[in-house]
Amino acid sequence: AALLSRVAKIEASGYEVIGWVDGDPGHGRAFRFKDPFEHVFEIYWETQRYHAPDVEKPALKNIAQRYHGRGAAPRRLDHLNLLAANVEEFRRFMETCLGSRVTEMIQLENGRIGGCWFTVNNKTYDLACTEEHGAGTGRFHHLTYATDQREDILRAADIFLENGVHIETGPHKHAIQGTFFLYIWEPAGNRIELANSGARLILAPDWEPVVWTESERKKGQAWGLKTIETFHTHGTPPVE
Ligand SMILES: [Fe+2]
Structure with missing residues (x-):
C-alpha cells in the first residue's frame, strides 16, 4: 500500500x-x-533479507555477518551525491516524488542553489545534489561508505596508497554536515568517499534547513586543505 x-x-x-x-x-x-x-x-517494497551462511554467522544475532576487518572495512552505505544543472528543480523533484526534506543547502549570490542535502528519514542526509559544472547530464558525483571510527579512514588511506588507488583529497573535515572524509577514485573512475560521524539525527519535524552562503563556502572546508579543483569538475560518466 x-x-x-x-x-x-x-x-x-x-x-x-x-x-x-x-x-x-x-x-x-x-x-x-x-x-x-x-x-x-x-x-x-518487498526485500529479501540477508541470512548469513554458517561460516559467516556472527557471535551476536543482531549483527548481519561476522566482522572481518579486511581492507577499508566500512560499516555501511551512507549517502550518494548526484550532479544536476538546476539544483532548485532537483529539490522540487525530491520533495514531490520522494517526500524528501532538505537539512542543509548552499545559497549562491546569483540566486541559484549550489547544493542541497536531502533525507527521507531521520538521518541528516542520504542523498546530496550539487550543481553540474561539466555540462554533462545524468552524472554521478560520489558514493559514500561510513566507517566505525575516524581512525579507520587513516588506515584506509594507507591501504589505498599501497594498492595504487588514486586519492583525490583528504582526509579533511567538511563544514557542511561536519563529516571527516577521504575521497578516492575507484579503478573505473567513480569517486568514492569514506566518511565518519555523518549520521547525526534530525528529530525535529519542523527542522529549518541550514543555509550556507557563498562567502561561507569560499572559506573552504571546516579544516584541512582547500578543495581540490577536480572535485568541482570530475563526475561520471566523463564529458569531453
Ligand atoms: Fe559526501
Whole structure:
C-alpha cells in the first residue's frame, strides 16, 4: 500500500515515468522514474533479507555477518551525491516524488542553489545534489561508505596508497554536515568517499534547513586543505 501510494504521487507529478520492472536480485517488483537530469530512480517494497551462511554467522544475532576487518572495512552505505544543472528543480523533484526534506543547502549570490542535502528519514542526509559544472547530464558525483571510527579512514588511506588507488583529497573535515572524509577514485573512475560521524539525527519535524552562503563556502572546508579543483569538475560518466 505504501509503495502504490508513493507511485500514485509520482505519476501525478508530471515527472517522467519509466514504469514497473520485475525486480533485481534481492528485491521484488520496482517502479522506475526519472528526474529532469536523466538520473533513473527506483523504489520497491518487498526485500529479501540477508541470512548469513554458517561460516559467516556472527557471535551476536543482531549483527548481519561476522566482522572481518579486511581492507577499508566500512560499516555501511551512507549517502550518494548526484550532479544536476538546476539544483532548485532537483529539490522540487525530491520533495514531490520522494517526500524528501532538505537539512542543509548552499545559497549562491546569483540566486541559484549550489547544493542541497536531502533525507527521507531521520538521518541528516542520504542523498546530496550539487550543481553540474561539466555540462554533462545524468552524472554521478560520489558514493559514500561510513566507517566505525575516524581512525579507520587513516588506515584506509594507507591501504589505498599501497594498492595504487588514486586519492583525490583528504582526509579533511567538511563544514557542511561536519563529516571527516577521504575521497578516492575507484579503478573505473567513480569517486568514492569514506566518511565518519555523518549520521547525526534530525528529530525535529519542523527542522529549518541550514543555509550556507557563498562567502561561507569560499572559506573552504571546516579544516584541512582547500578543495581540490577536480572535485568541482570530475563526475561520471566523463564529458569531453
Ligand atoms: Fe559526501
